[in-house]
Amino acid sequence: MRIARFSIDGNVAFGAVEGDGTIESGGLVLDIIKGIPYADFELSGVKVPLDKVRLLPPVLPSKVVAIGRNYAEHAAELGHSIVDDQGRPEIPVTFFKPSTSVIGPGDPIAYPSFSSELHHEAELAVVIGRMCREVPPSRVKDVVLGYTAANDVTARDVQKREKQWARAKGFDTSCPLGPWVETDLDPADLTIQCTVNGEQRQLGRTSDMVRSVAELVAHVSEAMTLLPGDVILTGTPAGVGPLNVGDEVAVTIEGIGTLTNKVIKRG
Structure with missing residues (x-):
């Protein structure tokens, strides 16, 4: 699974990246994750095209x-x-x-x-x-x-x-x-x-x-x-x-x- 962190409309979330395209070619969508990827989580089924969001650093490390x-x-x-x-x-x-x-x-x-x-x-x-x-x-x-x-x-x-x-x-x-x-x-x-x-x-x-x-x-x-x-x-x-x-x-x-x-x- 590819897990991205992104912002949309001022909100920050994680999503599972779906599709066979690339960032450049398009064709990718994000299935928004319920919760955070460091624990048990579910996919919400709410999907947004990747080209409609801003990709953020995939994690915010303490170090x-x-x-x-x-x-x-x-x-x-x-x-x-x-x-x-x-x-x-x-x-x-x-x-x-x-x-x-x-x-x-x-x-x-x-x-x-x-x-x-x-x-x-x-x-x-x-x-x-x-x-x-x-x-x-x-x-x-x-x-x-x-x-x-x-x-x-x-x-x-x-x-x-x-x-x-x-x-x-x-x-x-x-x-x-x-x-x-x-x-x-x-x-x-x-x-x-x-x-x-x-x-x-x-x-x-x-x-x-x-x-x-x-x-x-x-x-x-x-x-x-x-x-x-x-x-x-x-x-x-x-x-x-x-x-x-x-x-x-x-x-x-x-x-x-x-x-x-x-x-x-x-x-």
Whole structure:
């Protein structure tokens, strides 16, 4: 099931996306959900065309926990290794993006005034469906609501010169999510693609992850309680590159769909 969050006539609701079309081609409708998707819910049978609503970020997370260097080729392109001096796998690089960084499909990415080198990073995002802590890898499926597309937009120059990544990766509009959550999906081997103005920049597969979704959720939940709607970003494949004002960046993930945002000058 594809679950979208949307607004119509000033009201916010969740709906199940139905139809074989796309956001661009049309033909999709939303069956409004009674309740919220983190508990038992029913479809109301009240349907509205998707092109008559405004899609919002599919979730409002209390936190976005992001993983760095989870694709070997991406780590290499930035000059990093994924093993230590003894040849053992490095502990996953973990950082936060605040809830204020989250935007939805079609929302603008505001180029931060303190950066001159903005990069795209296409990622598979895991959406948590229930409160959990210390989840073993074998039980991760029980706590995941589904998956969506993400763009870990990064002020690369700021990341390089500051010891912490909070400003470089946590500025307003730096975490586009969407267009919806796909609940029926195996994340083990999916194509991830990023285009800028229609030109392909990134192309990878989740099977190339250093650590699987199950390993990442287990690792994060070992340290902190995850709440319904929280998001874990699973890293980006090679090919990250610059974004400029006026660019349209699209992240497409097999089995989910396409998340599109335009870069604007920060007002």
